[in-house]
Amino acid sequence: MYKYYQHQHLLHHIHFKKFLHNKYNELVIADSFRQMALSMISLFIPIFLLKLNFSFAIIALLEMAGLILIFFTHLFLTAHISRWGIKRVLIASYCLNIILYIVLYNARIILPNFGPILFLLLVGFLNAISMAIYWSAHHLYFLCTTNARHNGSKTGILMAVPVLFGIVGPLVGAYLITSYNFQLVFLTSALLLVFASGVLFFSKNIKVPGTKLKIKKIIDKKHWSKNSIYLMQGITFSATSFMWPMFMFLSAITLIGIGFVHLLSSVAHSIFCYEAGRQMDKNGNRSVSRVGAIGHGISLIGRSLITGVVGASIWQTLGGIFAGLYFVPLEAAFYKHSHHNIINKMLNRELYLNLGRISLFIFFFSLLPFFNLISALMITLIAAGISTVLLSLIIKQDKTIID
DSSP: OOOGGGHHHHHHHHTGGGGGGOHHHHHHHHHHHHHHHHHHHGGGHHHHHHHTTOOHHHHHHHHHHHHHHHHHHHHHHHTTHHHHOHHHHHHHHHHHHHHHHHHHHTHHHHHHHHHHHHHHHHHHHHHHHHHHHHHHHHHHHHHHHOOGGGHHHHHHHHHHHHHHHTTTHHHHHHHHHHHTOHHHHHHHHHHHHHHHHHHHHTSOOOOOOOOOOOHHHHHOTTOHHHHHHHHHHHHHHHIIIIIHHHHHHHTTOOHHHHHHHHHHHHHHHHHHHHHHHHHHHHHOSHHHHHHHHHHHHHHHHHHTTOOSHHHHHHHHHHHHHHHHHHHHHHHHHHHHTTSSSHHHHHHHHHHHHHHHHHHHHHHHHHHTTTSOHHHHHHHHHHHHHHHHHHHHHHHHHOOSSOO
16 A cells, blocks of 8 residues: 555556546545544444443444345445436435434434434444445446556555545544543544535546346355355454454553554555555465465454553554455455446445354354353454454465456
8 A cells, every 4th residue: 555655656646637537536535535534433433332321232233233234225226326326326425424423423312312222223224324325336436437457556545545544533533532522523524524525526427337136146156265255354344343443442442542553553554555456466466365364364363362552553553464465455356357247246245245244243142142242252353363364265266356
C-alpha cells in the first residue's frame, strides 16, 4: 500500500491532475471520507451497546443475524441495481449509516420509548442493510470503472488510500469518547458521511449491465477451492472485526489503548496493501497471498495470548502487515475474474464470505456452555488463526482465481 517515501508514486497512480474526471478516483475519494467516518466509531459500537447494559451474547447474536440479512439484501439489491444505478445505491448506503448514527446518538431517548428489543432490531437492521448496500455497490462500481489488466495496483490503492485517511480514526474516536462522550463521535461521523455522499452526488451515475441471476452459478459446486477461500476469508473477517476488539476490551485494555493499537496496525496495513497490489500485477497472487495468509493466521493466534496493550500492539501490527499481503491479492483476484458475469460472481463470493462469518459465530456460541466469555473468545481467535493458516494450502491448489 502507501509508503511515505513513495508519495509521488502513489499520486501518479491516482492520476491526481485528472482526479475529478475519473470515476474510479471519485470512488477512492468517497471511500476515504467514509473510512474516516466509520473508523472513528464502528469499532466501538458493540462496546457502546455493552455500556447500555446489553449482554455480550445478545450483541453477538445480533451481529450473526445481521450477516444472514446481509446476504439476502445482496440478493435482492443485485436484481434491481442495474435499474437504479450504482451511484444512487452508494449514496443510499451512506444515508443509512447516517440514520444509524442518529439512532445511536439518541439511544437513551429511544430505549425507554421503544424498549430494548425494538431498539436492537432497528440498530441491527440499519447496520446490516447499510453494509450490504455499500459492498454490493462498491464492488460493482470498481468492476465497472476498471479493467482486469491493472486490478492489483488499483485494488491496492482502493484499499490503501481510505485506510490511510482512517489511520487516526480509532484513536481520535477513542479520545473523544473518553474525554467527552459517544454522542460527539456519532455526530462527527455522520457529518463526514455527508461529505462522502456529496463527492458522489455530483458525479455521473454508472449503469450496471443487466445479468440474470443463476442459483447454480452463485453456489458454484464445481469450484470448491475458490468457495473455500471465500469461506475462510469470512472466518478471518469475523475474528478481526468483532471477536478481537471485544477480546481487547474485556481484557481491560482501555478505549485509548484499542485506538492506539489500531493506529499502528493501520499504518502497516496501508503500506503493505499498496506494495502487495504492485507485486501482484508483476508476479501473480499465489505466493504473496500464501505468505500473507500464514502470517495473518499466526498473528490471530498470537492475539489470543495478549496480556496488555504492548502485546496487542505487536500482534495486531504484524496482523496489519500480513493482512495487506493476504487481502489485496485475493480481493484483486476476485475483481480480475469477475469482469464477465459480474452479478453472479459477486453473489457467489458474498454467499461463502457470510457463511464463513456465521460459522465462526456458531463456533463461538458452541463454546459458551463450557467456557467463560474470555476463554471462549480466546479459543475462537485461535481457531480463526488456524483456519487462516490452512487457507494457504487451498491457495496453493486453487486455479480458479489464483494465478
